[in-house]
Amino acid sequence: MNGRIPVVLPPVAGELFSSWIVRHAAFYGVPSLTMLCHCLPEAVSLHVADRTLSRDQANRLAEMFSTDAKTVLRMTFANVQSSVHRFISKEPLQRCSNCKSGPSDPGPILRSDMQGWRITCPHCCRPFQDIAQGDHSHPFDQYHAAALRGEKLLDDDAERGIQTWTRPLELARLLLMRRVPCPFPRNAELWRYRVLGVAIPDLDDVIAKEGSFSPSPKHPILPLHIRPALLAGVAIVERVGPEMLQMLQAHTFGHNRNRFIEETDHLINSAFGLPGPRQMQLI
Numbered sequence: 421m422n423g424r425i426p427v428v429l430p431p432v433a434g435e436l437f438s439s440w441i442v443r444h445a446a447f448y449g450v451p452s453l454t455m456l457c458h459c460l461p462e463a464v465s466l467h468v469a470d471r472t473l474s475r476d477q478a479n480r481l482a483e484m485f486s487t488d489a490k491t492v493l494r495m496t497f498a499n500v501q502s503s504v505h506r507f508i509s510k511e512p513l514q515r516c517s518n519c520k521s522g523p524s525d526p527g528p529i530l531r532s533d534m535q536g537w538r539i540t541c542p543h544c545c546r547p548f549q550d551i552a553q554g555d556h557s558h559p560f561d562q563y564h565a566a567a568l569r570g571e572k573l574l575d576d577d578a579e580r581g582i583q584t585w586t587r588p589l590e591l592a593r594l595l596l597m598r599r600v601p602c603p604f605p606r607n608a609e610l611w612r613y614r615v616l617g618v619a620i621p622d623l624d625d626v627i628a629k630e631g632s633f634s635p636s637p638k639h640p641i642l643p644l645h646i647r648p649a650l651l652a653g654v655a656i657v658e659r660v661g662p663e664m665l666q667m668l669q670a671h672t673f674g675h676n677r678n679r680f681i682e683e684t685d686h687l688i689n690s691a692f693g694l695p696g697p698r699q700m701q702l703i
């Protein structure tokens with residue numbers, strides 16, 4: 421192949437850039453990375469291209485695929501800040517059964533399949549299905565309305581940089597920090613207690629039943645059936661305001677407490693017109 425791609429497959433609504441390249445590679449019978457490097461010789465992987473495609477690269481791709489750079493960029497996550505990347509999975513997390521064909525034909529991968537802050541399809545608003553676990557129980561159904569509010573807050577922050585009195589994505593990270601439960605549990609299974617459990621009291625029991633819980637501020641993508649708890653937690657804290665962060669500080673301890681204070685004091689102080697962060701102490 422030289423220059424312009426002779427047969428161009430139109431992207432489906434919301435398709436991920438790498439998925440579009442993979443479909444062209446299958447059409448032309450070449451490996452996916454070969455297809456990408458044919459268009460962008462400097463490309464190192466499809467995953468990196470999804471996240472960091474530049475305007476210049478988009479212009480070159482648009483020329484080869486007889487489309488416009490905006491269409492190419494819209495398929496990538498080039499619009500989001502690098503701090504949002506930790507909320508974007510490397511593999512598809514979820515799918516909308518309404519917008520895709522049957523399981524034997526998974527079809528194109530959409531941007532929204534990778535977004536760790538979503539529980540509903542942005543194209544038809546129906547609930548997503550978990551790709552890895554299939555149908556699952558819904559332990560946080562009672563928080564559905566708050567979870568949808570949280571989803572919108574996080575989506576506005578991630579995709580459009582819209583914030584309220586704080587960054588909702590930062591709230592999500594803070595809520596995943598560990599806490600010390602009160603009263604202190606006899607079994608001392610401290611791994612399962614998160615700050616989020618103060619806002620969503622059902623969380624502790626659900627995590628205990630799961631038997632493990634790996635999400636953290638560094639890896640903040642929750643399994644789809646538990647994700648509504650985090651979204652609802654963000655919506656609750658956002659609605660109550662900085663004084664809730666002040667209350668949550670009291671549920672942390674030791675180094676976690678110092679880190680939590682470090683990351684929340686400036687929000688509380690700016691909301692209440694107080695001076696800078698306090699001196700850290702281990703209590």
Ligand SMILES: [Zn+2]
Nearest residue numbers: 516519541544
């Ligand atoms: Zn859908």
